[in-house]
Amino acid sequence: MSNEIDWNEALKPAPSEQVSLAGTTIDEAHKVTFVSLTQTPQGYIVANVESETLEGDTLWLRGKYGSQNGFGSLLHAVENEGEMIEGNSFIFTKVESSKSPKGYAYRWQKVN
Numbered sequence: 001m002s003n004e005i006d007w008n009e010a011l012k013p014a015p016s017e018q019v020s021l022a023g024t025t026i027d028e029a030h031k032v033t034f035v036s037l038t039q040t041p042q043g044y045i046v047a048n049v050e051s052e053t054l055e056g057d058t059l060w061l062r063g064k065y066g067s068q069n070g071f072g073s074l075l076h077a078v079e080n081e082g083e084m085i086e087g088n089s090f091i092f093t094k095v096e097s098s099k100s101p102k103g104y105a106y107r108w109q110k111v112n
Contacts, residue, residue, distance in 0.1 A: 019049060019056035021069050021106055024094045030054050031111065033089040037061075037082075045071070047085070054092075070106025077108045084110075 024030065035048040045062040061071040070092070078084035089111040097105035 016058040017056040019059045074108040077110045
């Protein structure tokens with residue numbers, strides 16, 4: 001048995017599970033805390049989140065096809081001050097929307 005540390009194993013990122021907002025119920029509120037935000041070299045934005053009512057810890061906000069998971073509403077909740085997302089909590093609600101082809105939209109409200 002060796003006492004040497006295998007740094008390739010020790011530095012591997014922890015497994016993560018993507019949060020599925022689409023699977024939530026209409027008008028059901030969920031508190032979500034944004035632990036950290038990361039921008040990839042491609043410009044994608046991913047958040048590490050915590051929630052007592054949603055499964056998963058990874059939430060994509062901008063990907064290959066642009067904004068997703070209500071990123072526009074989230075920015076509106078912080079008055080377009082993106083740096084105000086990290087470290088703060090928000091109430092997420094999936095709401096009915098006649099403007100959306102899917103029939104729903106995502107709404108984010110900052111917890112004071």
